[in-house]
Amino acid sequence: MEAAKRWTLLIAVLALAAFAVWRGAAWVADLPPERSPFKELDIERPIGWATAMQFNRVRSDPQLCTATLAASDIGTEPIADSREGADDQCGFANAVALTQSTYAYSGAVRVSCPLAAALYVWEREIVAPAAAQWLESPVARIEMIGAYACRNIYGRAEGRLSEHANANAIDIAGFRLENGRVVSVLRGWEGEAGDAAFLRQVRGGGCEVFQGVLSPDYNRAHADHLHLDMGPYDICS
Numbered sequence: 001m002e003a004a005k006r007w008t009l010l011i012a013v014l015a016l017a018a019f020a021v022w023r024g025a026a027w028v029a030d031l032p033p034e035r036s037p038f039k040e041l042d043i044e045r046p047i048g049w050a051t052a053m054q055f056n057r058v059r060s061d062p063q064l065c066t067a068t069l070a071a072s073d074i075g076t077e078p079i080a081d082s083r084e085g086a087d088d089q090c091g092f093a094n095a096v097a098l099t100q101s102t103y104a105y106s107g108a109v110r111v112s113c114p115l116a117a118a119l120y121v122w123e124r125e126i127v128a129p130a131a132a133q134w135l136e137s138p139v140a141r142i143e144m145i146g147a148y149a150c151r152n153i154y155g156r157a158e159g160r161l162s163e164h165a166n167a168n169a170i171d172i173a174g175f176r177l178e179n180g181r182v183v184s185v186l187r188g189w190e191g192e193a194g195d196a197a198f199l200r201q202v203r204g205g206g207c208e209v210f211q212g213v214l215s216p217d218y219n220r221a222h223a224d225h226l227h228l229d230m231g232p233y234d235i236c237s
Ligand SMILES: [Zn+2]
Pocket: 164, 169, 170, 171, 226, 227, 228
């Protein structure tokens, strides 16, 4: 090949490569947040493959978590940081009281910021469609057992501190429907087919947003509730 032709070919290849990089960068920049690991969590968006990674950043960055809640339609009020317990092992840190979410709750939801963010996504993206698929009526209210409690796991005197001790966990007993019926974890898990399928779907879908999800499948201590937490242990059972 003559020198002139070689140069023309080289320039054409370089131009093509530059175009590909430019288009690729534009494509990445245009990705919706739930499919871009470079963007931060947007809890108004559906769950995508980048959502879990983004939740990890929110769990380890209190300011990012606060900004995430502020950028959404969730209603929260900050809870002042506090410590209690024999060794100050319990308490609230960067926690919020939920004032407006997709669903009402049967009690006061006072939880860590990351747990509030995860509940908001779970209600809309997992619970609402599961109810539409399996139940005769939409969910009106989530029946909770509790969230914050200064105790060890299973309430034992010894052992590991529960995620509840830092308001990083919530126990859900069931779901009150708009028609008044209650789908409880205790009766529904092995109950009527639609209720059982609904409960398994909200459990399994919960694993996409929460760190720890424990159901009646885990052990008898969870026969009557779903435990949802944002602690360090990745468990889905
Ligand atoms: Zn629990």
